[in-house]
Amino acid sequence: MTFESLGLSPEILRAITDEGYTTPTPVQVQAIPLVLAGQDVQAAAQTGTGKTAGFTLPILHRLQPMASSSPSPARHPIRCLVLTPTRELAAQVQESVKTYGRYLALRSTVIYGGVAMPPQVKALQAGVEIVVATPGRLLDHVQQKTINLSQVEILVLDEADRMLDMGFIPDIRKIIALLPTRRQNLLFSATFSEDIGKLSKGILNDPATVEVARANATAMSITQLIYPVEAERKRALLTHLIRTLPIPQAIVFTRTKHGANRLCAQLEKEQIPAAAIHSDKTQSHRTRTLEQFKAGEVSILVATDIAARGLDIDQLPFVVNFELPHVPEDYVHRIGRTGRAGSQGCAISLVSPEESRERQAIESLIKQTIREEIPVNFEVIEPARRPAERRPLREADGRSRTDRRHVTRPPEGEAVAEQVVREPKVPRPVQEAPRSVYSHHHFSRPPLGLSGIKKHREIPALLGGLLKKAP
Numbered sequence: 335m336t337f338e339s340l341g342l343s344p345e346i347l348r349a350i351t352d353e354g355y356t357t358p359t360p361v362q363v364q365a366i367p368l369v370l371a372g373q374d375v376q377a378a379a380q381t382g383t384g385k386t387a388g389f390t391l392p393i394l395h396r397l398q399p400m401a402s403s404s405p406s407p408a409r410h411p412i413r414c415l416v417l418t419p420t421r422e423l424a425a426q427v428q429e430s431v432k433t434y435g436r437y438l439a440l441r442s443t444v445i446y447g448g449v450a451m452p453p454q455v456k457a458l459q460a461g462v463e464i465v466v467a468t469p470g471r472l473l474d475h476v477q478q479k480t481i482n483l484s485q486v487e488i489l490v491l492d493e494a495d496r497m498l499d500m501g502f503i504p505d506i507r508k509i510i511a512l513l514p515t516r517r518q519n520l521l522f523s524a525t526f527s528e529d530i531g532k533l534s535k536g537i538l539n540d541p542a543t544v545e546v547a548r549a550n551a552t553a554m555s556i557t558q559l560i561y562p563v564e565a566e567r568k569r570a571l572l573t574h575l576i577r578t579l580p581i582p583q584a585i586v587f588t589r590t591k592h593g594a595n596r597l598c599a600q601l602e603k604e605q606i607p608a609a610a611i612h613s614d615k616t617q618s619h620r621t622r623t624l625e626q627f628k629a630g631e632v633s634i635l636v637a638t639d640i641a642a643r644g645l646d647i648d649q650l651p652f653v654v655n656f657e658l659p660h661v662p663e664d665y666v667h668r669i670g671r672t673g674r675a676g677s678q679g680c681a682i683s684l685v686s687p688e689e690s691r692e693r694q695a696i697e698s699l700i701k702q703t704i705r706e707e708i709p710v711n712f713e714v715i716e717p718a719r720r721p722a723e724r725r726p727l728r729e730a731d732g733r734s735r736t737d738r739r740h741v742t743r744p745p746e747g748e749a750v751a752e753q754v755v756r757e758p759k760v761p762r763p764v765q766e767a768p769r770s771v772y773s774h775h776h777f778s779r780p781p782l783g784l785s786g787i788k789k790h791r792e793i794p795a796l797l798g799g800l801l802k803k804a805p
C-alpha cells in the first residue's frame with residue numbers, strides 16, 4: 335500500500351515525501367479512505383501509530399478545494415475544529431497540519447490556555463480554516479465572541495479517552511452545540527471504554543470503526559521491563575541504568591509535580607542533564623524545555639502524566655516509569671512515547687514492593703505479564719523476600735545469614751528495617767558509558783540464584799538500531 339494509492343492530492347503527497355514517509359501505517363491505511371469518503375469514524379489508535387496523519391492528511395485533502403489565497407477573512411471560515419486534551423498535543427497536531435499542508439493555501443492556528451488571548455484573537459480575525467484547540471480556552475473565545483464556529487464541517491476529538499478522564503466532556507458538549515448539525519465527526523482514542531462508547535454514540539453518526547491494535551493492547555514494538563527495587567533505591571538505580579545501559583535520552587515519569595522537580599534536581603546533581611515538565615511550568619517554559627530535549631541538550635525529561643500527554647518526540651528509545659501510575663491506562667499512554675510508528679523502544683518500570691497493586695492492574699489491562707529484569711552491577715533485594723516476607727537474619731543452624739549475604743543499613747536516623755541483599759557486594763555502577771551497546775563485556779555476572787528472572791542482555795540488541803543513532 336502506498337500513499338499514492340490512497341488517492342491523496344499531489345500537493346499532500348509532496349509534503350509526505352518531504353517528511354520521508356514511504357508507507358502508510360495501519361491506522362492511516364484504514365482511516366484515510368473513510369475520512370476521504372466523508373464518513374464519521376471512531377478509531378482506537380494509540381499515540382505513536384501515526385494517527386495524527388491518519389486524520390490530518392484526508393482532512394487537508396477534503397478542504398483543499400476551499401483553499402483560497404484571498405486575504406479576506408470571509409474567505410477563510412473555520413471549516414475544521416480539532417479538540418485535544420492538552421496544550422502540547424494541540425501544538426503538535428497543528429504542527430502536523432502545517433507540515434502536511436505546506437503546499438496548500440489553507441490556514442491553521444492553535445488555541446490553548448496559559449498564554450495571552452490577543453495573538454489568538456488576531457489569528458482568528460484574520461481567518462483560518464483549521465483550528466486546533468483545547469476545550470477551556472476555546473470556550474473563552476466563544477464567550478468573548480472572538481470565534482465563529484458556525485461553518486465547521488469537520489470535528490475531530492483527539493485522545494477522547496483522556497478528555498473524558500480530564501473532565502472535559504461538559505465543555506465538549508457545549509462546543510458541539512455551537513456547531514452545524516451536518517458535519518463529519520472523527521473520534522480518536524487510545525482505548526475504547528464503555529464511557530467512550532456512550533460519548534461517541536451521542537456525537538458520531540453511524541461511524542465506521544477503525545482499530546489498529548486490540549483496544550488496551552500495547553504496541554508490539556515496545557519492549558517492556560520491570561526492575562524490582564526498593565522505593566528508596568529507585569533514584570540510585572535510575573542513575574545506574576542511565577549510565578550503564580546506557581540510556582542516552584528518556585522521558586521519566588513521576589506521579590507528582592513535586593516528585594518530578596525533586597528527581598530532576600537529583601539527576602542534575604549527578605551531572606545528568608535533566609529538566610522537569612509539568613503543569614506548574616509556564617507554557618513558554620514547557621515549550622523551551624521540549625525544544626532543548628529535542629535538540630539533545632537535555633537527556634532526561636522528567637514529566638507528569640498530564641504534561642507528557644501528546645508529546646511527540648521522534649524515535650525516543652526509552653521511557654522510564656520512576657513510579658507506576660495509579661490509573662493503569664496511563665501506563666499505556668506513557669509507554670506510547672517510545673516505539674513510535676513502528677520504531678523500537680523500551681519501557682522500563684522501577685517497581686517497589688508497595689506498587690504491586692498498580693502492577694497487577696496494569697498487567698491485567700494489557701493482558702500480559704511484564705518481564706522482570708535485574709540490573710547488573712547493582713545491589714538488588716531478592717524479590718521473594720520483600721518486606722512482608724523477609725526471613726530472620728539467623729538461620730536454624732545458628733549461622734548468621736550475613737555469612738553469605740551483606741546487610742545494608744539505612745542511612746543514619748532512618749527507621750527502616752535492615753535489608754538483606756544477595757551475594758557479595760558488587761562494585762559500584764560503572765561511571766562511563768560503554769563504548770558500544772553491542773559489546774556485552776560490561777555486563778558482569780548477575781547475582782546468583784535469582785530464579786525466574788531473566789538477565790538484561792537483550793536490550794542492547796533490541797535497541798541497537800536506535801542507540802547507534804543516539805549522540
Ligand code: AMP
Pocket residue numbers: 354355356357358359362380381382383384385386387646647648674675
Ligand atoms: P502519532 O501517532 O500521530 O503521534 O505519530 C507518531 C509519529 O509517527 C510522528 O512522529 C509522525 O511523524 C510519524 N509518522 C506518521 N506517519 C508515518 C508514516 N507513514 N511513516 C513514518 N512515520 C510516520
